[in-house]
Amino acid sequence: MCFRFCGDNSIKNAIVQGQQVLTAGSDSALLDAQILLSFVLNKPHSFLLTWPEKQLTDEQFSHYLCLLTRRQQGEPIAYIVGEKEFWSLPLKVSPATLIPRPDTETLIELVLEQYNDSTSVRCLDLGTGTGAIALALASENSHWQIEAVDFSDDAVTLAKHNAKNLGLSHVDIYQSNWFSAVSAEKSFDIIVSNPPYIDEADENLAQGDVRFEPKSALVANEQGLADIRYITNNAMRFLVQGGKLFFEHGFAQGQVVRDILQESGFENPQTVQDLNGHDRITWAVSP
DSSP states (O other), rough: OOOOOOSSSHHHHHHHHHHHHHHOTTTHHHHHHHHHHHHTTOOHHHHHOOOTTTOHHHHHHHHHHHHHHHTTTTTTHHHTTTTEEEEEEEEETTTTSSSOGGGGHHHHHHHHHSSSOOOOOOOOOSSOTTHHHHHHHHHTTTTTTEEEEEOHHHHHHHHHHHHHHHHHEEEEEEESSSSTTTTTTEEEEEEEEOOOOTTTOGGGGGGGGGGGGGGGTOOOOOOOHHHHHHHHHHHHHHHHHEEEEEEEETTTTTHHHHHHHHTOOEEEEEEOOOOSSSSEEEEEEOO
């Protein structure tokens, strides 16, 4: 059901009343309203500020109100508009994949910091989703050989679309259940993964954006650690000596992920915090 607003159909009024509608359920109500209106008008954010008195057509206003309804019901902005920016790259998103998050940029920064001077790197991204990690790395390193896999055919299709749209043709994206379709003949300098790491009993699964995201990309058995264990136990045979395995994980999982890596024979496991000061990325070296 769509809302009805009082007053004129100006951009200014649409934003003000849209913000009021969304305030109770969003901590970014103003920005949400602006993004939705920009999407409806197919105009940049600056247009809203430059032409606040411009009148929306009845069709535009009706469309905007219905999008506000979807957002008020909790649907993520990224799914509504079909796009999310990550590492300054516009990525198409869909309910078949997780929505890329700023926390994951910590992983990109860490890999680039450690391999900044390397012109020839072989990298494997496990569980690529939208392709965010692989494509961000590819955008910074045109000479790297990057492969990205996902179990979901829909995710693979989406990641391929994003790669094509961004002109990052040197990323090889294909379907694989973790390592199942990765050639045993290949070896990599880096393996990166943002695997499912949430416990199925976690109460946060019933809150916020994750209610709309695919559970298969969020939840793992063994208190969220099953996929991390599986990847760790199989990664070493695909890594060169001195190669590195990087995981994104939950804020309370740093110690246990370091333990898993060490128990599997990886050396010098370390955890890096995200911008909010939470444990977020753990990596280790293949002996």
